Amino acid sequence: EAGVTQFPSHSVIEKGQTVTLRCDPISGHDNLYWYRRVMGKEIKFLLHFVKESKQDESGMPNNRFLAERTGGTYSTLKVQPAELEDSGVYFCASSPHNNEQFFGPGTRLTVL
Amino acid sequence: GQNIDQPTEMTATEGAIVQINCTYQTSGFNGLFWYQQHAGEAPTFLSYNVLDGLEEKGRFSSFLSRSKGYSYLLLKELQMKDSASYLCAVIFNDYKLSFGAGTTVTVRA
Numbered sequence: 001e002a003g004v005t006q007f008p009s010h011s012v013i014e015k016g017q018t019v020t021l022r023c024d025p026i027s028g029h030d031n032l033y034w035y036r037r038v039m040g041k042e043i044k045f046l047l048h049f050v051k052e053s054k055q056d057e058s059g060m061p062n063n064r065f066l067a068e069r070t071g072g073t074y075s076t077l078k079v080q081p082a083e084l085e086d087s088g089v090y091f092c093a094s095s096p097h098n099n100e101q102f103f104g105p106g107t108r109l110t111v112l
Numbered sequence: 113g114q115n116i117d118q119p120t121e122m123t124a125t126e127g128a129i130v131q132i133n134c135t136y137q138t139s140g141f142n143g144l145f146w147y148q149q150h151a152g153e154a155p156t157f158l159s160y161n162v163l164d165g166l167e168e169k170g171r172f173s174s175f176l177s178r179s180k181g182y183s184y185l186l187l188k189e190l191q192m193k194d195s196a197s198y199l200c201a202v203i204f205n206d207y208k209l210s211f212g213a214g215t216t217v218t219v220r221a
Binding site: 003004031033035041042043044045048055056059091093099100101102103104105106 | 116142143145147153154155156157160162199201203206207208209210211212213214
């Protein structure tokens with residue numbers, strides 16, 4: 001069974017540019033989560049989808065971040081315009097129910 | 113708040129035992145996870161505790177005391193491949209995981 005996949009694995013962009021991260025959850029998992037780890041800090045929650053609906057987006061830093069999950073399958077996280085402090089590793093996780101979460105490999109974002 | 117505290121680093125010798133402690137604020141507690149993360153890779157699930165007591169899974173065991181807001185991960189018969197970051201994560205009533213900063217375990221020959 002395929003695990004959670006994320007694309008791209010690495011992204012290097014300049015301040016002010018736009019980047020879109022993609023997450024494909026495990027098939028059949030209704031719950032999809034986005035997390036972020038900035039250097040030296042713990043992994044922090046960004047938002048939670050149940051199918052295509054945003055269940056909780058309390059962790060989104062600001063309105064430069066937009067997450068979507070059209071059709072309740074894959075999800076995208078867009079950062080527009082990117083700032084230096086957005087650099088970090090963005091993890092996606094999915095779960096069939098509200099406990100064990102399976103993590104993707106992460107996207108390492110570097111904003112120059 | 114949901115402060116989750118765990119030591120930053122631990123070092124042990126191959127074949128030894130290491131115990132990683134984790135404390136958290138108990139309000140709204142719904143379960144506690146331990147994840148292992150090798151550098152540049154995804155966190156991988158190790159254990160899940162929701163009731164008090166010890167859960168044993170091969171060389172790894174996890175303990176939980178809900179009244180004390182305390183858990184530990186016990187790694188036995190350490191191997192070099194166990195060198196990694198170990199993340200304590202608590203799930204509260206809102207169903208999102210709150211992570212500790214992670215404990216980097218270094219296993220030396």
